[in-house]
Amino acid sequence: MNRDPExxxxxxxxxxxxxxDNLAQRCHLDIAKRGWGLWALELATSGEFIGFTGFNIPGKNLPFSPCIEIAWRLARPYWRQGYATEAAQAALEFGFNALGFSEVVAFTAQNNFRSRAVMLRLNMQPSDQNxxxxxxxxxxxxxxxVLFNLTRERWHATHSDA
Ligand SMILES: CC(C)(COP(=O)(O)OP(=O)(O)OC[C@H]1O[C@@H](n2cnc3c(N)ncnc32)[C@H](O)[C@@H]1OP(=O)(O)O)[C@@H](O)C(=O)NCCC(=O)NCCS
Incomplete structure (x- = not known):
């Protein structure tokens, strides 16, 4: 997945x-240390690895740091099947309800419309400044x-059952 140019x-x-491999190791260590991070995704039916989704603390040099970022990456055969949004919904439910996050952000290159579409599907709010x-x-x-954010209040407003 990580060496695929697409x-x-x-x-x-x-x-x-x-x-x-170093990235995977960092993900393991973060989850072991904090109980959360970028989780590996597997297909429920077969157990095959399809990518990752979860939370990360990005660099202190970002203009909106400190913050908690939600991120996603899928291997190419698993795009366009709703898996990134499904996994992100599960991560957000855990982040807001079990971990007590008050806000998460997401950001990506301006022309990454596929990732931006996931943010919009999650009802994240776009910032008016890139x-x-x-x-x-x-x-x-x-x-x-581009920068998007999602507060716990906004999340709960659309997930009253979560
Ligand atoms: C960004 C990325 C995770 C988005 O993946 P994706 O598959 O487009 O997003 P989703 O999992 O939400 O799938 C949505 C698509 O699945 C379709 N779909 C098919 N079956 C579906 C189902 N049962 N339920 C929901 N959606 C379904 C939707 O209609 C939508 O299709 P569309 O692209 O034609 O509009 C993926 O493109 C990727 O890994 N990119 C490379 C890494 C990257 O750029 N990461 C972000 C950096 S910040």
């Missing part, structure tokens, strides 16, 4: 196997990012 099209580069990602050259086509 999956990684909105990141500065695809990952080597070593970088991908930002330049501080780790990307401002001239790079991926530098401009």
């Amino acid at each position: 999956v990684m099209a909105f990141f500065p580069s695809a990952l080597t196997t070593t970088a991908s 930002f330049l990602h501080p780790d990307i050259d401002p001239q790079h086509p991926l530098a401009e990012h």
